[in-house]
Amino acid sequence: MTNNTAVKQAPRKVVSLDKRKAHAGWLFVLPFVIGFIAIYLPVILDSLKYSFCSLKIIPGGGYELTFVGFENYQKALFEDPSFVQILIAGLKQLVLDVPAIVIFSLFMAVLLNGKILGRAAFRAIFFIPVILSTGIISNIDAANTLNEYMGSAAGIDDGSGSSTVTQIVSLTDVSWLFSSMQVGTELLTYAIQLVNNIFNIINRSGVQMLIFLAALQSISPAIYESCSIDGATVWETFWKITIPMVSPMILVNAIYTLIDSFTSESNTIMSYIDSVYNQPGGNVLSTAMSWIYFLIVILAVAVVAAILSAYIFYQKRD
């Protein structure tokens, strides 16, 4: 009875639950959609347009654009004396840094996950760089002579402030240790660079550590228990259980690290592009440069994702 009256009172179109849920979904993502269409998309298209134009801001207000084709790109790639060099050097540095950051953050997450004295305090300390060493602070740190001076045992300031170069280990100290082993000097230099760069690496691996920690927490303790009953050592458990279980997060973290180091402000390429932006007439040129850079970023992310996703283990859940 009530059904009948309800139909009479409201003769509206029947919408299925799925459809209504889809509408609700659109409602929730609406802020992003509006922002993307109204702000981001125009900004990207404008940016692409500017990279093909030369720009003049008219003092009275407004601006003037003239289409110049690929001139800016040509300038960036062939005429600018240092852009290509800095680009290649920066990319090389990234290739070395990204694996180091991912491995380091995984290692640290494993350590922080175990039962250890003062775990809460250690965790609090380890996530300090995520919060505090960003933006302005990393800019200040980038050109910081103070730290080196304070860290050195007997530094004498000769006025330049750069006389006290402190290294944790130096190549000459270590090379005799490994001279009997057949490792190339390239590998040795790389390892030593990493050790001396440890502060930088720790600073950049905070978010990754958090993500790995979350992944480690989500592994069921029952699996570890059954492993130890079967007599597996900690070492074996790490390689056979921990690594496969966190492997999806290795992919996520590798891509995150890649993007983060590509877009960070302390990056040499980024700061070079920034310096070009501030030159007179350099704003369109820097836009063109950053588009070239962006294409490389996309390419790198795609390559890394393709390589890593071949090795990922997904736990099937029913």
Next chain:
Amino acid sequence: MDYSENSPKIKRETKNKIRVEFERTSWWTRFRLKYLTGSSFVKGLWWLFRFVLLLGVSYVILQPFYTKIASSFMSREDFVDVTVKLIPRHPTLDTYKAIIVSNGYLKALLNTTILSVSCALLQTLSCSFVGYGFAKYKFKGAKLLFALVILTMIIPHKTLHLSLFMKFRFFDLGIGKVGLLSLLGKIIPNIGKWQVGPISLINTYIPLFILSATALAFKNGLFIFMMRQFFRGVPDELEESAYIDGYGPIKTFFRIVVPISVPMMITVFLFAFSWQWTDNFYVNTFFTSTGPKLMPNIISIPKSLDTDYAGKSLYEAAIRNTCGLLILYPLIIVYLFCQRYLVQGIERSGIVG
């Protein structure tokens, strides 16, 4: 009963109390068998190794902060004295005083607090909103939209530097020179004194508010991803029961989902707040020297400090670091209160999924 020699002896002391006497294996034997074995030796070594390593890395993290703090209290003489390293010999507050007074620290503090808190609140809200939509609803184009979210993360900010500036310098809803406001301006040239047309939003907080409200500000792609992963772990039954009780999706979100996701939202808020606080890029893009004083503007050498002497480079570095410290102190206080949520929120997010 039959008492053999080693079996426990039970004595009744009072009405409600008994006493069991038995011969325990000696303390030393128990200790030896339990802890002096090969495996526990290895375990102890591993524990020690871990502890020392964590201690060392903590040192690497904390040491720069310590040197900054120490040098901020040093006076001019300490920088030429080679024997003064980590502890100031003539402690002074002059550096702080000079920066706070002549660099307008308090004004910058107030402005940045207003800006960061409101931006972080907007970002937390919009990102959890969008993340919830991606996590709980299936609709056409959801995958494409999520790819776009990732895209906003990948595009370097520098690519958009000029066009973001142009967008908000001549703010209009549209692409290029065709926009809503300029079209409107052609129909009605001016309302009273106000000329209709593209408006300049430079030196106001509005550009950052718009970006925050639409989840496009700094690293918001990451926040959306984090919130999405978290909401995926929230059981569907919770919302279903809310629907059965007559709640709509929006009401369900605010009444049911938000209260249980507070730790995660605090995490996102903390990130958004501190990254906005120390942000340099957007401040440089949207604010000129005539705009409101914000944190990046206070980094300069105060004129009242005479730096022209032998330790000049070090002293100036120390002053710049003190500026950085003054920027950091409020953040450190916030971090001390929020850090336990940071790990908690992430742990519960169940990002693997």
